[in-house]
Amino acid sequence: MQTDQLCVYHETAKPGEQVKPHRHGTYQVNYVLRGELRFGNQVVGPDMGYFSPDALYSWRAGDDGAEWIEIHSGLGGIYTDRPGAD
Numbered sequence: 871m872q873t874d875q876l877c878v879y880h881e882t883a884k885p886g887e888q889v890k891p892h893r894h895g896t897y898q899v900n901y902v903l904r905g906e907l908r909f910g911n912q913v914v915g916p917d918m919g920y921f922s923p924d925a926l927y928s929w930r931a932g933d934d935g936a937e938w939i940e941i942h943s944g945l946g947g948i949y950t951d952r953p954g955a956d
Contacts, residue, residue: 876942884935886933891927892948893922897924898942900939904916904935904937908931
């Protein structure tokens with residue numbers, strides 16, 4: 871689902887899959903359904919969530935991969951800079 875105010879995505883990752891630091895230009899909540907996502911030192915497992923206030927973040931999927939719902943407060947992009955950086 872995508873609107874100007876809210877975007878909801880169903881995502882999956884293979885075991886050990888990871889992404890480089892990025893942000894989306896929106897507030898974001900990831901709600902893990904299966905497996906685990908590791909955001910730095912924070913491990914987020916089933917029935918747990920992770921909030922990103924439009925800050926750079928990265929994740930790595932656990933040994934069994936991961937499945938999650940990703941919710942954004944509007945239409946986002948993929949940015950590799952810090953918010954407000956020149």
